[in-house]
Amino acid sequence: MRSMPDDLDALRSALELSPENVPLRTHLARSLLSRGAHAEAEELLRAGLRLAPDSQELKLTLARCYRIQGKTSAAFVIVEDLIKRSPDPAPAYLLHARLLLDTGERERAAREYRKALREDPDAADRALEKALGLDDEDDPGLPALGPTPIRLEAEGLEDLDPSAFRLERPTITFAEVGGMDAVKEEVRLKIIHPLTRPELYAAYGKSVGGGILLYGPPGCGKTHLARATAGEVDAAFLAVGIDDVLDMWLGNSEKNLHALFALARRERPCVLFFDEVDALGAKRSAMRHHGGRNVINQFLAELDGAKASNEGVLVLAATNAPWHLDAAFRRPGRFDRIIFVPPPDEAAREQILRILLRGKPVADLDHAKLARKARHFSGADLMAAVDRAVEAKLAEALAAGVPKPLTQKDLLAALKRTKPSTREWFATARNYALYANEGGLYDDLLPWIE
Secondary structure, eight states, X not given: OOOOOHHHHHHHHHHHXXXXXXXXXXXXXHHHHHTTXXXXXXHHHHHHHHHOTTXXXXXXXXXXXXXXXXXXXXXXXXXXXXXXXXXXXXXXXXXXXXXXXXXXXXXXXXXXXXXXXXHXXXXXXHHHHHHHTTTOTTOTTSOOOSOOOOOOSSTTOTTOOTTTSOEEOOOOOGGGSOSOHHHHHHHIIXXXXXXXXXXXXXXXXXXXXXXXXXXXXXXXXXXXXXXXXXXXXXXEEEEEOHHHHXXXXXXXXXXXXXXXXXXXXXXXXXXXXXXXXXXXXXXXXXXOSHHHHHHHHHHXXXXXXXXXXXXXXXXXXEESOGGGBOGGGGSTTSSOEEEEOOOOOHHHHHHHHHHHHTTSOBOSOOHHHHHHHTTTOXXXXXXXXXXXXXXXXXXXXXXXXXXOOBOHHHHHHHHHHOOOSHHHHHHHHHHHHHHOOGGGTTGGGGGGOO
């Protein structure tokens, strides 16, 4: 075999330390492809897929490797499967367009290229457009590029732009969520079991749907849990931020809310997730303007399913400040489950650290000891500490020219430099839990108050 440059040898050494590191394996394979080592790249990618059979990144790179080698049929098989299964199909559509162009199917290639742009406008490739003839505005056989509006069966929503409300199909499950066992069980009872065992719930007259409000300090995995919930039941996932709803023009915010619920109803089963819901559902008594009250009234009407059934629409919301939420949202049939999402306990911190360090080069780690040293850390704090340790180790590797594994000492030093972010939230929450706990709303929070 011909000799390769030193940087490839360094990458090979790093991969030996961390064979399950998908980004590293993919980077090495692409480097090999760019230097003509096609057979080695293919062997590397196939071995990677034996370790990580669901990796979209490895599959896409292997399809590119097959295309370069002229193994068109094998490349088509991978790409067509990726288009069906990938949560981000734009790169697969783009490669599909190239393969179709290679085989002379220009019109089909143009259609696949348009699909790639609808999924991701940044996927535009001017050279490919020129090869497809899409840069020629006078070509009558090729319709103009641009997004196709979603057609909703709801009055006034015919021209809704899909780029404003992007649907996902998450692949992560509760296995990728460290800790939170009690919270997961609540979600299973309210959302997952009604979908997986509908006959039992129907026997008791329980419908599939409803709302759960998650509250707690930031960085403890509320959004991650919501996305994993959709993955557990293979449901669509529609994440909603403040900017997706609020609009400066009178009446548009209400229309946006209606559009979101209409889209979720069309895609049922669908997890409709509202982040920072207190910004959309603040207490009406504290509002001076009717516009904000109208938005809340619309939100409540949509939750009630006043004009359309919410059967199969699973509404999750998250907030760091439940005390700012209008009391009407807590009525049964709306957010009738209010669940405290605490910082991870010691066992959960150990599990999160194992997930965060999976696929990274490590040596002789005591995960339990690291978890004990990370008291009060949120999941986001643990991620920040691991990132600090990785950055410090990268600096050493760049200086030495050889990758080295993360050690216990590296991670302990990173934990010491990272301050837990949950203390400030608990200082604020303490007053509400002790002095404004009407009806026992914050009873789950009391054991955490020091």
